[in-house]
Amino acid sequence: NDLRPIRSPRGVPFLGHTPQIPSTNPVAYFGELSQQFPEGLYGLEIAGIEQVFVWDPDLVAEVCDETRFFKQIDKTPLAHVRDYTGAGLFTAHQHEEEWGMAHRVLLPAFSQRAMKGYYGQMLEIAQNLVGKWERKEGQPVNITDDYTRLTLDTIALSGFGYRFDSFAKEDLHPFLKALLEALVESLRRSQELPMMTKMRKADDRKYRANIQLMRDLVESVIKERREGKGTAEDDLLGLMLEATDPETGKGLDDDNVRDQVVTFLIAGHETTSGLLSFATYSLMRNPQVLAQAYAEVDRLLPGDTVPDYDTIMQMDVIPRILEETLRLWAPIPMIGKSPIEDTVIGGCYELKKGTQVNLLEGPLHTHPKAWDRPEEFDIERWLPENRVNHHPHAYKPFGNGVRACIGRQFALTEARLALALVLQKFKFADTDDYKMDVKEALTRKPGGFELKVRSRREHE
Ligand code: HEM
Numbered sequence: 289n290d291l292r293p294i295r296s297p298r299g300v301p302f303l304g305h306t307p308q309i310p311s312t313n314p315v316a317y318f319g320e321l322s323q324q325f326p327e328g329l330y331g332l333e334i335a336g337i338e339q340v341f342v343w344d345p346d347l348v349a350e351v352c353d354e355t356r357f358f359k360q361i362d363k364t365p366l367a368h369v370r371d372y373t374g375a376g377l378f379t380a381h382q383h384e385e386e387w388g389m390a391h392r393v394l395l396p397a398f399s400q401r402a403m404k405g406y407y408g409q410m411l412e413i414a415q416n417l418v419g420k421w422e423r424k425e426g427q428p429v430n431i432t433d434d435y436t437r438l439t440l441d442t443i444a445l446s447g448f449g450y451r452f453d454s455f456a457k458e459d460l461h462p463f464l465k466a467l468l469e470a471l472v473e474s475l476r477r478s479q480e481l482p483m484m485t486k487m488r489k490a491d492d493r494k495y496r497a498n499i500q501l502m503r504d505l506v507e508s509v510i511k512e513r514r515e516g517k518g519t520a521e522d523d524l525l526g527l528m529l530e531a532t533d534p535e536t537g538k539g540l541d542d543d544n545v546r547d548q549v550v551t552f553l554i555a556g557h558e559t560t561s562g563l564l565s566f567a568t569y570s571l572m573r574n575p576q577v578l579a580q581a582y583a584e585v586d587r588l589l590p591g592d593t594v595p596d597y598d599t600i601m602q603m604d605v606i607p608r609i610l611e612e613t614l615r616l617w618a619p620i621p622m623i624g625k626s627p628i629e630d631t632v633i634g635g636c637y638e639l640k641k642g643t644q645v646n647l648l649e650g651p652l653h654t655h656p657k658a659w660d661r662p663e664e665f666d667i668e669r670w671l672p673e674n675r676v677n678h679h680p681h682a683y684k685p686f687g688n689g690v691r692a693c694i695g696r697q698f699a700l701t702e703a704r705l706a707l708a709l710v711l712q713k714f715k716f717a718d719t720d721d722y723k724m725d726v727k728e729a730l731t732r733k734p735g736g737f738e739l740k741v742r743s744r745r746e747h748e
Pocket of ligand 1 (some may be wrong): 359377378379391443551552555556557559560563618619620623624684685686687688690691692693694695696698699
């Protein structure tokens with residue numbers, strides 16, 4: 289018959305490919321390996337688990353067919369992230385009742401219409417960012433850290449009525465340090481044999497302490513709400529505490545509400561801050577695009593006009609900058625799927641039921657089959673007349689199917705507003721000639737990214 293083996297790089301007897309996987313930026317390494325396999329997929333054995341990596345858009349199209357593939361949690365780093373997000377939306381097994389319940393209860397809170405309700409909070413926090421940068425006039429600022437303050441404060445305030453007040457503080461909130469360390473630890477656990485994890489006793493104590501810190505914070509957020517403090521009752525937390533699922537007639541239990549809040553605090557900020565950081569980086573590298581963005585902002589928001597929701601929705605250049613940034617710098621660089629039954633993809637590659645299949649965003653989003661001049665940052669690709677010609681499965685920054693990102697509109701609304709406000713007010717100077725230094729921890733962000741900010745008003 290016509291079956292062909294899935295090729296692999298050379299491994300080591302007994303240990304497979306585990307020793308060669310770098311402990312920092314493993315997904316960047318998986319992306320580099322892709323260049324050796326023009327057929328668009330390869331296999332690796334990591335910590336005793338066979339994994340298949342795919343990026344050819346036609347193979348990806350098959351893996352995105354939900355009648356054949358589902359989002360598997362076991363055998364992936366998400367199995368370890370469950371240590372702190374439990375059956376929250378991101379890490380719930382497809383078969384867990386909690387996934388369907390929370391999905392149905394929360395979906396209306398993420399429609400484009402619902403975004404209007406969060407706009408005031410988004411604006412307030414974006415103005416805090418502007419205020420900080422005005423105080424830093426002419427000085428270097430850590431762009432990624434300040435966007436992290438922005439996105440964390442925004443999801444906490446609009447979702448849970450809770451104020452981190454990150455811009456009032458010199459250091460990032462302890463929640464963020466705990467989260468980063470926990471993410472790194474869960475990634476590490478997914479790449480080593482369980483025996484190794486057991487031997488690292490001090491790391492395990494640290495991991496538990498970090499998880500406790502995150503949970504304590506979330507318990508206090510929920511407690512505040514229960515005691516009637518905090519703002520709107522119809523935000524995410526209000527819905528989770530009050531709403532009943534139309535299908536089961538049940539509400540979410542207390543542990544699940546806690547896990548969802550932790551989930552949203554993480555999923556709701558990590559990625560959007562990466563998007564904004566990579567977008568700012570891309571604008572610095574593409575002055576013609578930056579000029580177009582300034583022109584749009586100056587046309588729609590002349591002088592000190594405070595942007596309203598409708599103006600943000602009328603933007604054209606800024607949304608295309610965000611889409612192109614998500615193509616070249618998808619903050620979630622890899623997502624996992626698995627066949628429901630034994631199957632064959634590409635007419636010849638056999639995948640057994642339960643195989644872990646990883647979709648590599650970077651190589652997919654730059655596949656020459658789907659993209660012209662793939663490495664070029666070109667926002668013209670996203671003009672309506674050009675996007676109709678895109679390969680239907682060559683762009684997956686928000687994942688796929690029922691497990692795709694629920695917060696997409698939230699992220700894009702928040703990012704449009706933040707970028708518009710920042711460009712209305714500031715010019716950037718890359719005096720240290722920043723070289724991209726990606727830092728992966730489930731999501732990826734530019735590390736050590738500093739620029740000097742100057743007010744546009746005083747220098748024009
Ligand atoms: C799921 C990307 C912003 C909440 C996902 C997935 C991706 C993604 C790729 C699927 C993961 C998988 O298949 O394993 C992004 C990007 C964002 C972003 C690139 C920003 C640019 C947000 C925001 C929120 C959010 C702002 C919340 C306010 C979630 C949740 C899930 C999810 C809860 C799990 C959904 C489910 O499985 O039911 N996101 N996300 N995300 N995202 Fe986002």
